[in-house]
Amino acid sequence: MSKHEKSKVRAYLTTRKVNPENQESPIHFFDKTTYPHSCLFRRNHFPYPDYISASFVITGLVQKPLRFSLEQFQSMPSKRVKAVLECAGDKRNLFVPKVYGEQWEKGAISQGCWSGVPLRDLLQYTGLLKGAKEVVFEAQDYGKRKDIDQTVPYARSLPLQKALHPDTLIAYEYNEKPIPFKNGFPFRLIVPQWYGMASVKWIKQITVIDKQFEGPFQAIDYVYYPNKDEDTGKFPVTLMNVNSTIQQPLNMDILNTGNHMISGIAxxxxxxxxxxxxxIDKGKTWSPAKLEHNDEYAWVRWKYLWEVQETGEYIILSRATDTAGRTQPGTAFWNRKGYGYNAMDKIEVKIE
Incomplete structure (x- = not known):
């Protein structure tokens, strides 16, 4: 293969479902801190919207309801945030016992730089009325849910405190270009450090309310249910768990003796x-990896040089610890909808 031919080689998304479209990113083949547009993972509950409005309205418990257009946004002071976007069901396929739902492996995750206007700035324009408790985001995609026999839009809320965080954005650009249509163009909410279900795509309307939002994508889905057959002990999915993924080598690789770079993200x-x-010894001993690019909302790239001289089969584990004192467990917290999987990552390799 010539140098020119090699330059054309690229990684592609992995299809999990065609309609609605759900695609995993090629997580194992990126050593950069931002993903190109073509490799952002895609998560949908409904078909793509037939028509996209280039504006949205803020209404509800506000002093002055206002409509904002894409043209207005492009002239307003903006902010850029590099952030991980991870589906709450990322790694669902790894739960034991198995759980129903989209069988994501390790690629329901992407990262890049989102540019937009802080939501709190927009709410300053509209003003908030007394009693405001939550902010609801309604998307332009919709469909029928069999469990409630209703046609509904995708909609979720944020508590007021999170909505007013300076880095909660209504984004209109990704990596300094318009957000791809399949990832939320023209307006997408970005909520750093929360799982991706909070970052509502194709925003149609923002409504400030004085009570707890009870839409099905908040009260039924994206809830941790610790028990298989009843709802006792349930609680909402919000913050991302501490997690890591081994990118290289690949699971079940065959390698030679010598030096190998084990690398990944956390x-x-x-x-x-x-x-x-x-x-390298099934968790009996642990060695530190070298960290790179430790930004606030972004993943950390890490590397570990493995010197191996003995042939045989090996299990490689990675575990991350955050500054809040959370460490990846050996076994993930089982829940019947399969959210928040974060057990130590594991691959197996053979040395010949």
């Missing part, structure tokens, strides 16, 4: 990554 919804450790 991320958290609280603080930053404090350390990543690697084990």
């Amino acid at each position: 991320m958290t919804g609280q603080g930053r990554i404090a350390k990543v450790e690697i084990s």
Whole structure:
């Protein structure tokens, strides 16, 4: 293969479902801190909207309801935030016992730089009325839910405190270009450190309310249910768990003796990554990996040089710890909808 031909080689998304479209990013083949547009993972509950409005309205408990257009946004002071976007169901396929739902492996995650206007700035324009408690975001995609026998839009809320965080954005650009249509163009909410279901795409309307929002994507889905057959102990999915993924080598690789670079990413919804450790002996001993690019909302890239001279089969584990003191467990917290999987990552390789 010539040098020119090699330059054309690229990684592609992995299809999980065609309608609605759900695609995993090629997580194992990126060593950069931002993803190109073509490799952002895609998560949908409904078909793509037939028509997209280039404006949205803020209404509800506000002093002055206002409509904002894309043209207005492009002339307003903006902010850029590099952030991980991870589906709450990322790694669902790894739960034991198995759970129903989209069988994501490790690629329901992407990262890049989102540019937009802080939501709190927009709410300053409209003003908030007394009693405001939550902010509801309604998307332009919709469909029928069989469990409630209703046609509904995708909609979720944020508590007022999170909505007013300076880094909660209504984004209109990704990596300094318009957000791809399949990832939310023209307006997408970005909520750093929360799982991706909070970052509502194709925003149609923002409504300030004085009570707890009870839409099905908040009260039924994206809830941790610790028990298989009843709802006792349920609680909402919000912050990302501390997590890590081994990118290279690949699971079930066959390698030669010598030096091998074990590399990957780690991320958290609280603080930053404090350390990543690697084990080559099934968790009996651990060695520190070298961390790179430890930004506030972005994943950390890490590397560990493995010197191996003995042939055989090996299990490689990675575990991350964040500055909030959370460490990846050996076994993930099982829940019947399969959210928040964050057990130590594991691959197996053979040395010949």
